[in-house]
Amino acid sequence: MTRGAELVVDNVGVTYGQGAAAHHVLGGLTLKVEPGESVCIVGPSGAGKTTLLRCLSGLSKPTAGTVSYAGQALTGPHSDIAVVSQDYRGSLLPWMRVWDNVAFPLQGRGVKRAQRRRRAEECLASVGLRDVGDKYPWQLSGGMQQRVAIARGLAYDAPVLLMDEPFGSVDAQSRFDLEDLTLRLRRELGITVVLVTHDIDEAVYLGDRVIVLGGRPTGVLDTLTVALGTDRDQLSTRAEPRFAELRTRVLSQIRGEDSAATPVVAAPHKESV
Numbered sequence: 135m136t137r138g139a140e141l142v143v144d145n146v147g148v149t150y151g152q153g154a155a156a157h158h159v160l161g162g163l164t165l166k167v168e169p170g171e172s173v174c175i176v177g178p179s180g181a182g183k184t185t186l187l188r189c190l191s192g193l194s195k196p197t198a199g200t201v202s203y204a205g206q207a208l209t210g211p212h213s214d215i216a217v218v219s220q221d222y223r224g225s226l227l228p229w230m231r232v233w234d235n236v237a238f239p240l241q242g243r244g245v246k247r248a249q250r251r252r253r254a255e256e257c258l259a260s261v262g263l264r265d266v267g268d269k270y271p272w273q274l275s276g277g278m279q280q281r282v283a284i285a286r287g288l289a290y291d292a293p294v295l296l297m298d299e300p301f302g303s304v305d306a307q308s309r310f311d312l313e314d315l316t317l318r319l320r321r322e323l324g325i326t327v328v329l330v331t332h333d334i335d336e337a338v339y340l341g342d343r344v345i346v347l348g349g350r351p352t353g354v355l356d357t358l359t360v361a362l363g364t365d366r367d368q369l370s371t372r373a374e375p376r377f378a379e380l381r382t383r384v385l386s387q388i389r390g391e392d393s394a395a396t397p398v399v400a401a402p403h404k405e406s407v
């Protein structure tokens with residue numbers, strides 16, 4: 135079961151500033167995301183991953199080219215497209231109870247309170263959180279708060295979920311749990327996931343495809359198909375030789391990009407960018 139429609143980025147360019155101060159971040163960037171696909175986007179810091187995600191969400195308009203959804207150019211936020219960001223602390227409203235935070239997007243649609251509450255509880259249950267609806271976000275752990283942010287992304291019943299480095303601020307165990315949650319939600323709800331991450335292992339673990347960004351201005355450097363099946367497991371999938379091959383390929387590309395940008399680079403301790 136897949137839902138939603140194709141997202142297409144066609145020859146997109148984004149330039150910040152003007153004249154001598156112009157900074158051409160994205161240039162001629164083209165990619166397509168199929169309904170129900172999980173696509174992970176990696177690239178060096180400052181490559182423009184967040185900028186690209188903002189264009190995909192309709193929150194930013196490209197300077198050149200088009201982003202379209204279901205064959206229509208995006209001119210603003212679309213009700214089919216939900217966004218989950220890294221900064222759950224900034225995105226959850228501390229004075230609202232958890233269920234109200236989750237149901238917040240539905241208020242603007244005129245959904246009645248009782249219905250909002252029911253939907254919020256459903257979404258909280260689907261991210262493994264029950265009996266926390268009446269708490270406040272600050273009464274929950276970081277991992278739980280990020281689950282609440284994901285539940286809010288689901289509240290709209292949007293078939294497309296855009297996630298910007300969503301698990302960057304949680305501990306390692308919560309991160310694994312949230313990765314598995316993302317895989318499960320995608321499988322059960324048939325949603326499309328586009329996820330930006332600095333963690334190459336995470337990109338390979340979660341993606342049907344990994345898109346590597348790079349160049350000046352940034353374009354698509356490589357697209358890897360991750361043929362690791364849909365049933366993935368933190369231990370056995372990561373131990374597969376194919377997994378190691380893919381992460382090595384992505385890492386070497388990103389390291390190449392980094393060393394092109396800065397001649398002196400300290401050796402990273404872990405495979406993240």
Ligand SMILES: Nc1ncnc2c1ncn2[C@@H]1O[C@H](COP(=O)(O)OP(=O)(O)OP(=O)(O)O)[C@@H](O)[C@H]1O
Pocket residue numbers: 150151157159177178179180181182183184185186
């Ligand atoms: N609103 C803005 N105005 C001016 N420059 C911006 C703006 N947003 C981003 N930039 C610049 O565009 C470049 C790309 O930023 P962006 O946040 O998209 O990169 P990123 O790949 O997501 O980075 P990181 O991996 O470090 O989060 C950076 O040089 C950044 O300083």
